[in-house]
Amino acid sequence: MNYEVVIGLEIHVELATKSKIFCGCTTKFGGEINTHCCPICTSMPGTLPVMNERVVEFAAKAGLAMNCEIANFSKMDRKNYFYPDLPKAYQISQFDLPICKGGYVDIEIEGKTKRIGITRIHMEEDAGKLLHDQWEKGSLVDYNRCGVPLIEIVSEPDMRSPEEARAYAEKVRLILQYTGVSDCKMQEGSLRADVNLSLRPIGQKKFGTRTEMKNLNSFRAILRAAESEIQRQSRVLDEGGVITQETRRWDDDEGKSYAMRNKEEAHDYRYFPEPDLVPIELTDETINKYRESLPELSHERVKRYIHKLGIPEYDASLITASVKTADFFDDTVNSGADPKTASNWIMGNLMRLMKEVNTEDIPFGGEMLHELIGLIEKGAISNNIAKTVFAEMFRTGKTPLEIVKEKGLEVVSDAGELGQIVDKIISANSKSVEDYLGGKQKAIGFLMGQVMKETKGKANPPMVNKLLRDKLELLK
Amino acid sequence: MKISFETVEYVAGLARLNLSEKEKEMMVVSMSGILEYMDKLNSLDTEGVKPLEHVEPMSNVFRKDVVAESFDRDSILANAPDKEEGAFRVPKIVE
Amino acid sequence: MRRIKKRVLLESQKLLSKVNFLNIGKLTIKEAADALQNKEISVIELTEKFFDRIDNIDDKINAYVSICRKQALADAAEAQALINEGGGGIMTGIPMAVKDNICTETIETTCASKMLGNFKPPYTATAIEKLRNDGAVLLGKANLDEFAMGSSTENSYIKNTRNPWDVNRVPGGSSGGSAAAVASGQALFALGSDTGGSIRQPAAFCGIVGLKPTYGTVSRYGLVAFASSLDQIGPLTKTVEDSAIVLNSISGKDPKDATSIDSGIADYTEGIKRGVKGMKIGIPRQYLSGEIAVGVRNKIEAAIDSYEKMGAVCEETSLDLADYAIAAYYIISSAEASSNLARYDGVKYGFRSSNYKNLLDLYKNTRSEGFGAEVKRRIMLGTYVLSSGYYDAYYKKALQIRTLIKNEFDGLFKKYNCILGPTTPTTAYKIGEKTDNPLEMYLGDVFTVSVNIAGIPAISIPCGNDESGLPVGMQLIGSAFSEKTLFQAAYAYEREHPFAIAPEVQA
Numbered sequence A: 001m002n003y004e005v006v007i008g009l010e011i012h013v014e015l016a017t018k019s020k021i022f023c024g025c026t027t028k029f030g031g032e033i034n035t036h037c038c039p040i041c042t043s044m045p046g047t048l049p050v051m052n053e054r055v056v057e058f059a060a061k062a063g064l065a066m067n068c069e070i071a072n073f074s075k076m077d078r079k080n081y082f083y084p085d086l087p088k089a090y091q092i093s094q095f096d097l098p099i100c101k102g103g104y105v106d107i108e109i110e111g112k113t114k115r116i117g118i119t120r121i122h123m124e125e126d127a128g129k130l131l132h133d134q135w136e137k138g139s140l141v142d143y144n145r146c147g148v149p150l151i152e153i154v155s156e157p158d159m160r161s162p163e164e165a166r167a168y169a170e171k172v173r174l175i176l177q178y179t180g181v182s183d184c185k186m187q188e189g190s191l192r193a194d195v196n197l198s199l200r201p202i203g204q205k206k207f208g209t210r211t212e213m214k215n216l217n218s219f220r221a222i223l224r225a226a227e228s229e230i231q232r233q234s235r236v237l238d239e240g241g242v243i244t245q246e247t248r249r250w251d252d253d254e255g256k257s258y259a260m261r262n263k264e265e266a267h268d269y270r271y272f273p274e275p276d277l278v279p280i281e282l283t284d285e286t287i288n289k290y291r292e293s294l295p296e297l298s299h300e301r302v303k304r305y306i307h308k309l310g311i312p313e314y315d316a317s318l319i320t321a322s323v324k325t326a327d328f329f330d331d332t333v334n335s336g337a338d339p340k341t342a343s344n345w346i347m348g349n350l351m352r353l354m355k356e357v358n359t360e361d362i363p364f365g366g367e368m369l370h371e372l373i374g375l376i377e378k379g380a381i382s383n384n385i386a387k388t389v390f391a392e393m394f395r396t397g398k399t400p401l402e403i404v405k406e407k408g409l410e411v412v413s414d415a416g417e418l419g420q421i422v423d424k425i426i427s428a429n430s431k432s433v434e435d436y437l438g439g440k441q442k443a444i445g446f447l448m449g450q451v452m453k454e455t456k457g458k459a460n461p462p463m464v465n466k467l468l469r470d471k472l473e474l475l476k
Numbered sequence B: 001m002k003i004s005f006e007t008v009e010y011v012a013g014l015a016r017l018n019l020s021e022k023e024k025e026m027m028v029v030s031m032s033g034i035l036e037y038m039d040k041l042n043s044l045d046t047e048g049v050k051p052l053e054h055v056e057p058m059s060n061v062f063r064k065d066v067v068a069e070s071f072d073r074d075s076i077l078a079n080a081p082d083k084e085e086g087a088f089r090v091p092k093i094v095e
Numbered sequence C: 001m002r003r004i005k006k007r008v009l010l011e012s013q014k015l016l017s018k019v020n021f022l023n024i025g026k027l028t029i030k031e032a033a034d035a036l037q038n039k040e041i042s043v044i045e046l047t048e049k050f051f052d053r054i055d056n057i058d059d060k061i062n063a064y065v066s067i068c069r070k071q072a073l074a075d076a077a078e079a080q081a082l083i084n085e086g087g088g089g090i091m092t093g094i095p096m097a098v099k100d101n102i103c104t105e106t107i108e109t110t111c112a113s114k115m116l117g118n119f120k121p122p123y124t125a126t127a128i129e130k131l132r133n134d135g136a137v138l139l140g141k142a143n144l145d146e147f148a149m150g151s152s153t154e155n156s157y158i159k160n161t162r163n164p165w166d167v168n169r170v171p172g173g174s175s176g177g178s179a180a181a182v183a184s185g186q187a188l189f190a191l192g193s194d195t196g197g198s199i200r201q202p203a204a205f206c207g208i209v210g211l212k213p214t215y216g217t218v219s220r221y222g223l224v225a226f227a228s229s230l231d232q233i234g235p236l237t238k239t240v241e242d243s244a245i246v247l248n249s250i251s252g253k254d255p256k257d258a259t260s261i262d263s264g265i266a267d268y269t270e271g272i273k274r275g276v277k278g279m280k281i282g283i284p285r286q287y288l289s290g291e292i293a294v295g296v297r298n299k300i301e302a303a304i305d306s307y308e309k310m311g312a313v314c315e316e317t318s319l320d321l322a323d324y325a326i327a328a329y330y331i332i333s334s335a336e337a338s339s340n341l342a343r344y345d346g347v348k349y350g351f352r353s354s355n356y357k358n359l360l361d362l363y364k365n366t367r368s369e370g371f372g373a374e375v376k377r378r379i380m381l382g383t384y385v386l387s388s389g390y391y392d393a394y395y396k397k398a399l400q401i402r403t404l405i406k407n408e409f410d411g412l413f414k415k416y417n418c419i420l421g422p423t424t425p426t427t428a429y430k431i432g433e434k435t436d437n438p439l440e441m442y443l444g445d446v447f448t449v450s451v452n453i454a455g456i457p458a459i460s461i462p463c464g465n466d467e468s469g470l471p472v473g474m475q476l477i478g479s480a481f482s483e484k485t486l487f488q489a490a491y492a493y494e495r496e497h498p499f500a501i502a503p504e505v506q507a
């Protein structure tokens, strides 16, 4: 049978605060286990949470960037359940009065724009981490992540294919990065999605029973997990079976999902208002202040790049696909580089290097690219050398001039030095010399290449060209 | 409200308490007595009354986003009943 | 440091002769502070005197669960050094007891539970920090009902505390150890915590002064949570003035407790002696009817007469919702407790069962073996009233009634400066008398719980003894942040009726 796919996403995103949501411990990734901890985030008796004001600001800004209504009155609640990664045995979260409600995000799918509804965005704390130790009889608990601030973005069940789910997740990530509320580093688990998926016979109004796939931490995993779940559910339905509402765990290595052990009372979270924290009231004035301080988002930048900087639409959308490259582009242009030259460098060399080492970070600012472009334009280095220098900049973070000096990559423009090399090449390539003298203009290209090779690309090309022609003329 | 043996079992499960059969039976009796007493609240009409969650008329108590030094790991782990390699240890967890 | 100690020691020997006329059973903070500042006694001597008394009589009273002699003597030496330099304040060198659910760094904080039997927090509660900064000397930690759940201190896992007025009777609870320590002269004052009457009720049973401050006045940081929206730390003292002195030290906005407030009151002792002339006092008829012991009623009625003689205007009024407060209180407090006590799971601190194969076993067996019967009952009740399907009928309903109770108090405080009544329906009962019937025990909190529900302050002061010679407690209730009015009214009564000391315990 043919089914319609219905997908909704819950995305957990770590906010870019310096300290945790309820205590002063750092949110830095990594660090030795249980060293970013204090009595508050390890929930020792008698300790109390105090809300980080940044968390509220970031959550509200995320909501504004996703067209949500920001609540004037909102509060924190306790969600009660036992698990070793949750030291209080309750998570401080938001239940009936979340900070943001009713927004949307537009995605591009098959050349068309589709609007995905946002049900709500709420603030909560992250849990710790369980380390499953293979050679030991137990599991180890690390509370470094415990209390790192999160927002949970709950979408409407508006997506109709795994591709839409993926596009939506990517768009959410982009918006959050542009807003500056999260760096959304997938490798560090700072963006994780739960995929809620159900099938229904085409034409049926009522939703089918859904399953929830937990903690997917890459876009690829979202796509594959959804595809696999569609197959699984249609198989069950085709065989006349029923879907059980359950939580499943996706194993990305195996490309398979498993039903998680079903705790009989898993859903009785006994939410109630957090008595240790007072409500959050945001006046319209504060909300407007947040709105006005929102940075330029990606679609706004695309427009500016096309209309103000005269960049082709293709370039503009590619560069804005990451806030890091977009910021880098702006820096380069702002320090004086020609926009099209800058965009060529970013789309070509920079993106290739970033892909090679699989990073989202650029180890130097746009003004460095401008400096490099300047060296080429001055004729101090060749285009080819510049690529080598750029790769070195990316590797070491050194400035172009430092690298050129250190490695002796300056263009050789000394007429005497170059003249000797040209003489050497002419005497070593008599065949090409004869060809040239016989009228084959193309032969000079080969000789040029030989000179460049001899100088490891450092020779000043116009100068070599002139020297070659002058010397060959004498042989006529 | 009188509560049943099954309800006591369900609630004990939620609260992660292991009660003996006898304790459960005693719990049925004492909880039923208390809950029946609590049912007197039903005689009060609270239609439209706002629940009072915080007695103080306060909002927006925040801390600045400033990093403070974390505690020494030994002091965090000092009271742990079972620890290993700088971590709290629990029985092996199967998901 | 050593030199200072030596000097202190020499001076204290010189002063030894003067010490003997101080009867520490009767001594107040005010008097002790004067004696210390006038060098009639040294801090070390005073501290030693208290330890001697603890050594002599506490095996009869069982007020303390732990003693910190070494730390106390070191603190005493420091306090004396300060006094010798001409510094220090009224709290400098004052020996105190602290209820063992208030955290003290490196000193065991047990909550009188097997669950936290060996727990040593790496931090100190703000209230204690403030007192120690002011120079108070911590003698030890006082017994309580396990996790402050109870009204007789019989729920302590460690031991039963006895009432200094009659060692066969309970001291009240849950701050029973704190009350007994002060009443038997084993501390100059004590800190307790009050969630539904846990300071005022034992103060009444032991014939001393107990204050439950306005919610938010004293930081809860470091107070092991029972019911977070109701809990407050407060002083147990011999006199009303001492109560105000301690409140001066422990109150104030704490950045570590989001629910703490700056009351804006700089000195709670200021204006305390102004008297009650023209003060309007309301007496809810529900507080003098029903199941109230004759001996208690007589004393309260006599106190009302006394107030009228002093020029106050006493008027009968009504607190219609008084009857519903207990049900609402036990729903709210148990719900919060079920969540607050979920963290005791054998993973991070405290007791862990030795009987487990997997995680679920570890949780269940740890919690079943680590908690006592009453704590388990509250956890069960609280879990039940929050569970799906019952939230609206119990928890939400209780919060709605909380609104109504608060409104009713607000209405009364438009007419009256304060409200007067008994603290408890009876005086101290016999150990074991009520342990079989939890509901009956809960009903004993009838006059105290509504104060916590409304977040307002109340003070219990001694008001004579009943026919068996047991102390009767009178409760004065005020609107939020009206502690000064309560002190003023209580002081006026105390001036006319000086407090009595418990009969000497036979060592």
Ligand SMILES: [Mg+2]
Binding pocket: A093, A124, A152
């Ligand atoms: Mg969540």
Ligand SMILES: [Zn+2]
Binding pocket: A020, A023, A024, A025, A036, A037, A038, A039, A040, A041, A042, A147
């Ligand atoms: Zn922390």
